[in-house]
Amino acid sequence: MSTPTAQRLAAERRQVRIGAALLVVAAVAALAAPLLGPAAPDRPLTTGDVFAPPSARHWLGTDDAGTDVLIELLWGARVSLLVGLVASVISVAVGGGVGLVAGFAGGRTESLLMRLTDVALVLPALPLAIVLVAVTRPGLASLILVIGLVTWPGTARLVRSQTLAVKERAFVRRARSLGSSETRTLMVHVLPQVLPLIAANGALVVSQAILAESTLSFLGLGDAELPSWGRMLSFALARGALSAGAWWALVAPGAAIVAVVLGATLVGFGLEQTTAAATRRNLLAVGSPRATHGRGRRDAEAGSAAAELSVRDLTIEYPGPAAEPVRAVDGVSFDLRSGEILGLVGESGCGKTTVLMSLLGLLPEGARVAAGSIRLGGRELVGLGERELAAIRWREISLVYQGAMNALNPVRTVGSQIREAILRQSELQTAELVALRVRELLERVGIAASRAGSFPHELSGGMRQRAVIAMALACSPRVLLADEPTTALDVLVQAQILDLLRELRDELGLSVVLVTHDLGVVAEMCDRVVVMYGGTVAETASVDDLFHRPRHPYTQALLAAFPDLDRPAEVLRTIPGAPPRLDPPPPGCRFAARCALAVERCRHEAPELRALVPGQRVSCHLAEP
């Protein structure tokens, strides 16, 4: 099993290899041409053999001049590859140079160069090439030069934007501030970063150049002396290959052009994709996780009847780079009681967001619930189909997602996005009622109803987060999931948003799961807390117990790393080391490697989550009542 990203990367590498193979075949053909015989003018014509179909003697038949199509084809490969490569070098040198200098220098140089590029970019390339070739002496050199000159602006644009991005990276700024000269910074630090993109673009220019060469030769603007594929087609068409039914004289050169152009395109496109592959994720592909039941034991203590949401032994696996799947969540159990705010805390990567999204049936591509159960008011959610989940989403469980800027669609108004959520509810269907509800929701979260027509970028960060909350309330859900609802907001706005959430909970009787890594938020907001570590629950407790009687060494370490206003003199201690890899997880306690108290037993035997005192459960061998 491998990750979707890795699969994509492998597919793109394969694409590059196929493309390169096509080019290698063409190169071998070009080199082998003299072995089969000289090009057309130097070979006695087999007169009377015009447009002869493919035979043992002429594998690809003969053309309008009675010349062997195969031999012409091999010679043509030379012209195509030569023009493609040299023109691409010219284009990339000019375009890459302009882009690199413009992006790096900035200021007036940049605006001058880019304006020049913009002018050149909109000139229609083929007509320009036709004009230029027509007025210069037709020949290989002028052909190459013209093609190189009409294809550079695209490269310049691309390289400039990449250079701009690289320039702002930390190591380049550091080099500059340390007194590295401009030229040196450009050559040593910036160029190597931009090079992969230049290479990808270079391959694409090769394909364009080969296409342009064959087109110009076909139009009779190439070097009439040179055996090129375009010329073959031009003569074949002019001499009536169509009416003679001599498809071989037309198909073979065309197929050769397509193969070489496609080869270069595959290389360029594949290279371009591999440079971007790591950052891409397809969020559309999230969906109802395939579930396999029956694994893991049922929790002895069944979910309490008062629980709104009850999670038992939840285990979620991702395909990972190794053969063994990554067990991102392993045997997690907790209850969300009606009307409470439950905190889900832990370092990043501990599985808290995965748990949260699984409650909506939205796991990333490839992930699956391997075991466990999620019950909403007594109804099992694990194993539900896409349609049944769609009916639960937003109506019963809705979401306040982190980073308010990205949680809203930038090209649609706030009002329309709230309206869309309301329309999931069948009761409100007339336009007036829906509009009324949008106003009501906006006003409830403290936004003037007149802002319904605003786009997200027209609102401040705090307002956007309020709009996201209004959207979450659209269908009057019973459970609200909030994933880091206050990150990227300043402290004052943070406090306002938290106040709003608490008010809404009191007023609407919402039950809230709040994912955060900020213990300050936990202290202020939550009734109870689930502390997660390495995909497992380390401790669950009431807020009071957690802050005053933490029993798991990890909870204690988290608290020690958190500044306390009451005891400002105390030294903050960070937790040494990093969370464990989970493919597969370590055999014993997952925190053992970083735990100051760990004994031999902790490294071999995984501790169970035990109820030490009523309301507080700890998964640690050493914890005592």
Add this chain to the structure above:
Amino acid sequence: MSGGRRLGRKLLGSTATVLFVLALNFFLFRVLPGDPARAGLADPRLSAESVAKIRERFGLDLPVVNGIESLRPLRFGSLWTDPRETQAARYLSNLLRGELGISYHTNRPVAELLGERLWNTLLLLAAGQLLALAAGVALGAWAAARSGSRGDRLAVLGGLTAWSLPSFWLAMILLFLGSQFFGLPLGGRATPALDGGPLLRALDLARHLVLPTITLAIVSFGEYLLVTRSALVDVLSSDFVLVARAKGLSSGEVVRRHALPAAALPIVTLAGLNLGLVVAGAVQVEMVFSWPGLGAAMLDAVARRDYPVLQGVFLLLAVSVVLANLAVELLYPHLDPRTRRS
């Protein structure tokens, strides 16, 4: 950058491009070898005197600009001639009156010659582009929604192959197939000496349009597919897609209502920039199908060294592409509110 400044910059760029094309048109064709007297066919009966007469008729006896008598051979002249009596001034004042000069070959005004050709080319492009855009966007969105899957890879390969097809070759192959197996006409715009009412003539035109339109559609289709797919793949990694899924929207609804509107900007931008390529495709297709459009006129002009026509076509094509790009720029605020002036 505010929308106003952006538009201003774009207008400036468009103007610069048009000026560049004008200068190129004016100077390039005066540096070149070639002469109205020898355009088309070399007539051995012409005396030096009549050659001079013909040159005078085309205004080529005037100084190029103040200070330069002629560019080929390069001769400097007086700076103080009447600026109105130069080739540059004539060229510009003619242009302002919508005149593009007189064809060396046919002696007809170039503007008149190209006027009818322009409509033929537009007719050809419009149908093909609409077809390509619809199919490319639909399949590109389909592929992006399942990016990384086998179907996606096949769609991308199909797009790349379509992109790699030389227009002229595809035109030939389709011409071969269409005429052999479907009885479609071998080229041209209308069947000569066709009797019949307007309906029959329209039908005849449509039959002539089928193959060139399909050719142009296939060639542009690949590009639209790839652009749509890559723009959508970017958008589909945004958080709002996840939120829309959490709202209970199906993947199809998310693509249609959220992802495509957010990806419209890069798609339309590239469609605008691609117009240059589309024009290139039209030149080739017109040649293969003997379609009496601008591209065919351009190639005829090259063969006959009919410079006024060549200049005229190039100016017309370049200005069209520049204007189309500008139009796309004007569309921006409607596609993406973030580019709107606040």
